[in-house]
Amino acid sequence: MEQSTGKHKVVGYWFNEQKCQKFGVQDLEATCRRRGIQLVKIDMNSPLDDQGPFDLVLHKVTVLYAQALNNNGKAANAINMFENYIKKHPETFVMDPLPGVHKLLLRNQTYELLHQRFRYDEKIFTPTYAELSSRNVKENAEIVKQASVTFPVVCKPVTGGGGVEAHEMAVVFNEMGLSEFRLPCVAQSFINHGAVLYKLFVLGPVWFVIVRPSLKNFYAGEQETVYFNSSNVSKADSQSPLTQLDPGDMEDELPKADPAVFNRIVTNLREALNMDLLGIDVVIDSNTGKYGIIDVNAFPSYDSVPNLMEHLVDLLVMRMDHPAPESIKQTPENKKIPTFTTCDHPQEDSGVDTG
Structure with a gap:
């Protein structure tokens, strides 16, 4: 690829395929083109050095992190390659920086x-919230009590931003219900x-x-x-x-x-x-x-x-x-913020997709 110059900028991006479709990457490409920016899709299955250099990297890698946390080897390899590239190229601005994403x-x-x-x-x-990892009713009751969590509570998966499963939640009304949700979870006062x-x-x-x-x-x-x-x-x-x-x-x-x-x-x-x-x-x-x-x-x-x-x-x-x-x-x-807007909200990304 041509070296980035002052005449044009190169932005590398990675979203999984579902995010690409929902976000409207074609519109982003067209807008970048009008502004003199070359938008390049990153292939997480190939060395990034062969695909750059990039002036900026735009990404939604939280789904890969979530999969890696669930012992998905392909996602873990992609994340390692991505992190190594960023360390090797501090001149490339990353949107957003990984410490915050973590x-x-x-x-x-x-x-x-x-x-x-x-x-x-x-x-x-x-x-207030508490982390739960046991199905022991008495143990969970003591944990939420110590954390000043009050019923009803919302139980949520610990991992956020990891696809559809991150949005699967439950409202629990009493101590017995705490043992019913998928573990580990975060129990937060409703x-x-x-x-x-x-x-x-x-x-x-x-x-x-x-x-x-x-x-x-x-x-x-x-x-x-x-x-x-x-x-x-x-x-x-x-x-x-x-x-x-x-x-x-x-x-x-x-x-x-x-x-x-x-x-x-x-x-x-x-x-x-x-x-x-x-x-x-x-x-x-x-x-x-x-x-x-x-x-x-x-x-x-x-x-x-x-x-x-x-x-x-x-x-x-x-x-x-x-x-x-x-x-x-x-x-x-x-x-203009006081003029609020209402709209649809499609589900977030899911599935392994490093291409």
Whole structure:
């Protein structure tokens, strides 16, 4: 390949095939071409040195990390090759840097990071959580008690961003139910939030808020465990009974969202992770009005974000010209955030695909 020069830039990218289709890589290629950028798909089965050099590498390798954690040899080999290439070529900007991506691979790590970053913020929190690895009811009851986890709880796979399985969750209403979910898992206090989820989509200094349906209010009791796929539940057109508030809860007035608090969340997490491409799931506690961060994802879907490819290519150009992170600015897009948008949310990537 021709050596990258000042006349044009070369961006290498890797998503698995499902991500390529859902993200619209052809649109990204066309937008890059108009901006004088050559977009090259990376083959994780071949040496990267033979495919570069790259001015920037754009990736969604969390799915490979998740597969490698599950002892998938092909995925582990691809990750090793990818990491070695990055170490060998520090001149290549990586979007996003792997240390931040690593912190988002396991939900318990993510929640600990959130707790530390927002522990002194009176408006922002992450719900209490505990890690469970045993089916012993008494042992689990003691673990959640010590961690101040309250029922109902949401049980989630420990690994985040690893495909469809990462979205398979359950609402558990009592101690007996804790032994029913797939282990290991993270058990997190469920926060009643009026069935409204705020998804913050971050593209460097620009970010957007998308409003989605979410789980209705739940209360501790003897109900059977409720299993759900978080991606399906939070589709804009979701008709799930799980997102329909019960009559008594409909009477409650929901707290109004404050863009300034969202901005604080985005700014803090970009600083903590040194990342540009983030999806942050936030709920507003119906009782306290506080903002609970319930998940953070690397390189999310960006469904419904207007002019997505233009914003992304602006970011690519900025990073290739000025690699050092900048503070978030109040762009015209940010000033428009109170006008929320609703949209569909397809499932994330799944399957082994290193091509």
